[in-house]
Amino acid sequence: MSRLFLAPMEGLADYVLRDVLTSTGGFDGCVSEFVRITGSVLPERVYERDTPEVLHGSRTPGGTPMVIQLLGSDPGWMALNAAHAAALSPHGVDLNFGCPAKVVNRHGGGAMLLAEPEQLNRIVAAVRAAVPAGIPVTAKMRLGVSDTSLAIDCATALAEGGAASLVVHARTRDDGYRPPAHWEWIARIDAAVGVPVIANGDVWSAADWARCRAVSGCSDVMIGRGAVSDPFLALRIRGAMDPTPSGDEWASVLGLIAGYLKKLETRVASRHEHGRVKMWLSYLKRTWPQAAELHAAIRRLHDSRDILAVIEWARGGGSAAWAKRLLP
Structure with missing residues (x-):
């Protein structure tokens, strides 16, 4: 059976959302948001803040193994920081060579x-x-900066440097997240390197997962925004749930959203809680139309207690729009 991994998603899949998404089951592992490395050795408290799984055996509360991802360009500083991160006993150290963000690039x-x-x-070595x-050292890459001319060279360089496996996001940096993902390029990379390759990009459904495996030739798949849009996607792929989402599942989704908001209260500043929930709803709208109604109902709310009241009203079968009108 294919292994499934939850992708690192900077600015989206923080510790709290990793917790919620992996709690549904189906994932064999997850990767943290990147920890940025510049010209210093980061103290342990940075990892305890950004990857608090290290305080609990480097597993999410649901038991999913977690890998720490580092991002940087200097081999020396990356090595020093990787050694410190490894002392926290993560299930691996992953190196980010795929982030397309301008502030990073x-x-x-x-x-x-x-x-x-x-x-x-040099960095991987x-x-x-x-x-x-x-402790495995792995790497995540895209197909290139503006084109794919160096894709094989990059994958080979990573493998020969000592990467135990590669995750290949089948787009270039300039592609961003625009469809389609070029899974056929993953097959070329897989044929060129002697380490396992994990396919990534544009897996939004169980059918996408099957096509991705067929085209890429890879058994293992990493899922990112598809899991945010459908938190049961891993279970659908495993055959534990219907492969097609239905409206009957919305009550369960509301339970996840309520749990997410409650967990945010202990993890982030209150001024950010409402924004995180709204961002997640913007992805859930892709799968469930009910998420659009809920998003509209809380769009102008900034107090997490008011937002939770609307969610709980909706969980009870009421209209999210009417719940908003009942607020003081």
């Missing part, structure tokens, strides 16, 4: 490094040498 990090296969090799042999 203008400093030479993330997907910009795909223009320099030799530097990729330095990290691999610094991390105990029992």
